[in-house]
Amino acid sequence: MIIPIRCMSCGKVVADKWETYKKEVASGKSPKKVLDELGLTRYCCRSLFLTHVDMIEMLSLFKVRNVPLSSGKEDVNIENLIGKHLEPRDGETSRQAENE
Secondary structure (H helix, E strand, O other): OOOOOEOOOOOOEOHHHHHHHHHHHHOOOOHHHHHHHOOOOOHHHHHHHHHOOOOHHHHOOEOOOEEEOOOOOOEEEHHHOOOOOOOEOOOOOOHHHHHO
16 A cells, blocks of 8 residues: 555665655666665565555545444544445545446
8 A cells, every 4th residue: 555664574764765766667767777776775675666556546536434333332434444335535436336
């Protein structure tokens, strides 16, 4: 979803390099060259960048709403749940809704 702040294997701070990486790769540069220029030499950090799927734009299509718990005692904010009861914002469609 969102690039981790630190590499999960070695602990190096990597999140500050993500936007630069995306911009350079989108402009047509080789991912290998961009990673070298950013100083990401460890294979764990490199694999994090090469395999990360940025889903934040897709998730921003959904609005936040409260969902009652089965016990009925209190509501839980949807941000705390993992993808349950998501519905598209007004005027927007999700990929799932388009496929149905």
